[in-house]
Amino acid sequence: MTAIVTTPLPGSILAQMEAAQERARRSFRLKFAATWAALIGLLMLGLIVTGNVDTEFISIWGPFILGGAGLTIFVSAVSITFATLLALVGAMGRMSRNPIINGVASLYVSLVRGTPLIVQIYFIYLALPQVGIILPAVPAGIIALSFNYGAYMTEVFRAGIQAVPKGQREAAQSLGLPEQQVMRRIVLPQAFRIVIPAIGNDFVSMLKDSSLVSLLAVEELLYRAKLVGIQNFRSLESLVIAAAIYWVLTIVFSYFQQRLEVRMARGDR
Amino acid sequence: MTIPIVHPVVAPHLGDPVVRALGIQKYYGRNYVLRGIDLEVRRGEAVMLIGRSGSGKTTFLRCVNFLEEPSAGSIEIDGVMVVGDPLHERSRAHLEQIRQIRIRSGMVFQEFNLFPHMSVLQNLIEAPTKVLGVSKAAAIERAEMFLGKVGLAEKRDEYPARLSGGQKQRVAIARALCMEPKVLLFDEPTSALDPELIGEVLRVMEDLAHEGATMIVVTHELHFAQEAADRVVFLQEGLIVEEGPPEKVLNDPDDERTRQFLRRFLTIPTAGGGSD
Numbered sequence: 001m002t003a004i005v006t007t008p009l010p011g012s013i014l015a016q017m018e019a020a021q022e023r024a025r026r027s028f029r030l031k032f033a034a035t036w037a038a039l040i041g042l043l044m045l046g047l048i049v050t051g052n053v054d055t056e057f058i059s060i061w062g063p064f065i066l067g068g069a070g071l072t073i074f075v076s077a078v079s080i081t082f083a084t085l086l087a088l089v090g091a092m093g094r095m096s097r098n099p100i101i102n103g104v105a106s107l108y109v110s111l112v113r114g115t116p117l118i119v120q121i122y123f124i125y126l127a128l129p130q131v132g133i134i135l136p137a138v139p140a141g142i143i144a145l146s147f148n149y150g151a152y153m154t155e156v157f158r159a160g161i162q163a164v165p166k167g168q169r170e171a172a173q174s175l176g177l178p179e180q181q182v183m184r185r186i187v188l189p190q191a192f193r194i195v196i197p198a199i200g201n202d203f204v205s206m207l208k209d210s211s212l213v214s215l216l217a218v219e220e221l222l223y224r225a226k227l228v229g230i231q232n233f234r235s236l237e238s239l240v241i242a243a244a245i246y247w248v249l250t251i252v253f254s255y256f257q258q259r260l261e262v263r264m265a266r267g268d269r
Numbered sequence: 270m271t272i273p274i275v276h277p278v279v280a281p282h283l284g285d286p287v288v289r290a291l292g293i294q295k296y297y298g299r300n301y302v303l304r305g306i307d308l309e310v311r312r313g314e315a316v317m318l319i320g321r322s323g324s325g326k327t328t329f330l331r332c333v334n335f336l337e338e339p340s341a342g343s344i345e346i347d348g349v350m351v352v353g354d355p356l357h358e359r360s361r362a363h364l365e366q367i368r369q370i371r372i373r374s375g376m377v378f379q380e381f382n383l384f385p386h387m388s389v390l391q392n393l394i395e396a397p398t399k400v401l402g403v404s405k406a407a408a409i410e411r412a413e414m415f416l417g418k419v420g421l422a423e424k425r426d427e428y429p430a431r432l433s434g435g436q437k438q439r440v441a442i443a444r445a446l447c448m449e450p451k452v453l454l455f456d457e458p459t460s461a462l463d464p465e466l467i468g469e470v471l472r473v474m475e476d477l478a479h480e481g482a483t484m485i486v487v488t489h490e491l492h493f494a495q496e497a498a499d500r501v502v503f504l505q506e507g508l509i510v511e512e513g514p515p516e517k518v519l520n521d522p523d524d525e526r527t528r529q530f531l532r533r534f535l536t537i538p539t540a541g542g543g544s545d
Binding site for chain 2: 165167168170171172173174175176177178179181185186189190193
């Protein structure tokens with residue numbers, strides 16, 4: 001019996017294998033992009049063929065609608081910031097041993113999650129004036145979105161804090177760090193890393209849900225689209241423009257979110 | 270707040286008692302884990318706790334710095350005495366007393382528990398600056414000294430994820446040392462390590478023991494206990510069954526249960542052993 005001697009594959013073959021893999025990757029990406037281009041092209045063609053699309057309307061009012069994106073982004077960004085702070089406080093409350101604090105936090109989450117966002121928006125803008133709290137539309141919208149997302153994110157934050165290994169807290173405690181600092185210096189920074197992808201997702205959702213504040217006559221993206229569409233009997237064009245802008249916004253933010261996640265994964269875990 | 274710092278390794282061999290555990294009991298519901306443990310550890314003494322999984326040795330060690338609240342009994346470290354709070358009333362005064370116990374003791378965990386979001390140096394200076402109020406410069410100087418001591422001076426700016434298990438555990442030991450504790454508590458410090466990495470950690474611990482550090486070690490490494498212990502304590506079912514110098518307890522124990530444990534343990538050729 002002769003022994004089987006395995007010799008390493010020659011470099012030329014390895015190079016060929018690599019090249020084949022690279023070709024396959026590139027071909028996939030190309031076909032993928034072509035599919036998107038074809039489908040979107042078909043969609044637009046269909047619109048033009050069947051819908052007597054007014055390109056002049058688009059060129060006149062498109063920039064006006066796009067101008068509403070600024071307010072959309074502003075409302076979303078401010079709201080996600082407040083929502084994050086609320087969620088942090090809410091998560092602490094939901095984990096508190098104090099029955100009153102825990103009760104308040106739990107009621108907040110239950111109430112907000114148990115009612116429609118649109119009802120909350122109307123409540124703050126239309127119902128609160130009856131008891132003397134009158135808020136302009138933009139702050140009212142921001143408050144409603146913050147409270148709503150804060151409740152959902154409370155549960156995310158709580159899960160994130162609880163996902164930090166128990167040993168981390170124990171190590172910090174055994175070094176004599178006071179409870180508050182154990183939380184602030186050791187647990188929260190790690191929990192934050194865990195929930196950042198979720199915050200990113202919520203921000204993308206927020207971009208779209210912020211369209212609800214158009215109902216308060218906040219002059220954001222959707223409000224402008226609806227306004228000029230109805231006035232000119234060109235709702236098809238104006239809503240396609242609005243939808244396209246929302247879509248591009250979410251793609252752009254999703255891209256940055258993915259980059260952030262990759263960077264954090266590469267970090268020090 | 271500053272607390273006078275006494276370097277554990279310069280203390281004269283076997284001085285006054287530093288740790289006094291009295292009548293420590295621990296119940297989970299109605300099941301006992303510890304049935305009354307008395308243990309006194311003197312300055313410079315290295316005490317090794319051995320016993321089967323489930324004998325209560327890890328639970329006892331965790332009671333010493335109140336990571337587990339004893340159901341009964343008291344712990345005294347360096348003059349600070351805390352009585353167990355079985356009803357978990359957790360008064361402010363009680364929690365502060367526990368913190369004082371923890372400041373005076375340094376814990377090394379089986380799973381290292383380094384802070385992953387901090388560099389090695391940040392891991393080491395966090396508690397000295399935040400708890401002891403040491404200046405940052407002094408804390409860094411101290412951290413570098415102890416890092417050198419565990420042979421990892423060049424790793425000060427690495428993050429824990431970039432270290433091997435043995436290196437992580439040595440950093441964890443350095444982190445505990447940076448608080449200049451009166452006693453070091455080791456909870457199976459080599460059980461989570463690959464066999465080839467155990468030696469480097471045991472060597473550091475042996476050096477510490479020989480330099481007169483006060484330590485309580487829960488371990489399955491009987492050979493290490495033989496080399497480094499001043500006293501070996503054998504636990505079974507939540508009680509101390511036998512204790513004495515390692516030559517005596519490990520080679521010629523009086524108690525039949527100790528003999529049985531050693532017989533079984535020494536026939537199994539693994540170095541590690543489970544956790545309990």
